[in-house]
Amino acid sequence: xxxxxxxxxxxxxxxxxxxxxxxxxxxxxxxxxxxxxxxxxxxxxxxxxxxxxxxxxxxxxxxxxxxxxxxxxxxxxxxxxxxxxxxxxxxxxxxxxxxxxxxxxxxxxxxxxxxxxxxxxxxxxxxxxx
Numbered sequence: 001x002x003x004x005x006x007x008x009x010x011x012x013x014x015x016x017x018x019x020x021x022x023x024x025x026x027x028x029x030x031x032x033x034x035x036x037x038x039x040x041x042x043x044x045x046x047x048x049x050x051x052x053x054x055x056x057x058x059x060x061x062x063x064x065x066x067x068x069x070x071x072x073x074x075x076x077x078x079x080x081x082x083x084x085x086x087x088x089x090x091x092x093x094x095x096x097x098x099x100x101x102x103x104x105x106x107x108x109x110x111x112x113x114x115x116x117x118x119x120x121x122x123x124x125x126x127x128x129x130x
Contacts, residue, residue, distance in 0.1 A: 005039065007079040012060070014114035015077075026125050028065040035060060057093025059101075059108070061117070067127035071105040074098070075120060080112040 012034060023029045035058050041049070061075040076098070082089030088110045090098070098108045107124060111117040 005079075008038075008077050011079075011112075011114040011117070012077055015061075015117050018114065018118050028063070028125060029121075031065060032061060032063045032121070035062065055097075057091065057097040059094065059097060063121065063124070065125070066130050067107075067124060068130050069105070070107045070124075070127070072101075072107070073121065073124045074101050074106055074108045075117050076108070076110045077117065078110060078112050083110075083112050 016034070019029050019032050037054060037056065037058050037060070059074045059076040061073075061077070063073040063075075065072060076090065076094055078089040087095055090110060098110075102108055109117075109120045111120060
């Protein structure tokens with residue numbers, strides 16, 4: 001696992017702890033889920049996942065909760081510091097996925113820390129319901 005993967009993993013774990021704690025205040029957080037597309041796998045594991053339908057470029061988190069003008073929230077976590085990279089560290093496939101879900105009415109954010117993701121989720125949940 002690379003240093004960036006360790007940093008991103010730590011941020012994801014912090015986000016999950018926050019989600020568990022806040023679920024009583026925001027019951028919709030029960031439906032926030034992580035899509036574990038990243039990471040290093042063996043060729044066999046990769047082939048199995050591909051056969052099962054795993055898609056490169058799908059973002060890390062989805063909150064399938066509608067708010068006024070939005071069909072849900074997608075978050076892509078990147079290690080802090082990657083915001084200075086081309087496209088904020090997004091791969092071409094991640095950028096394409098983000099464009100697609102926005103065209104379908106979803107909100108998206110690339111976040112570089114757990115706190116940034118928490119702030120994005122809180123702001124989203126405070127939006128009026130449809």
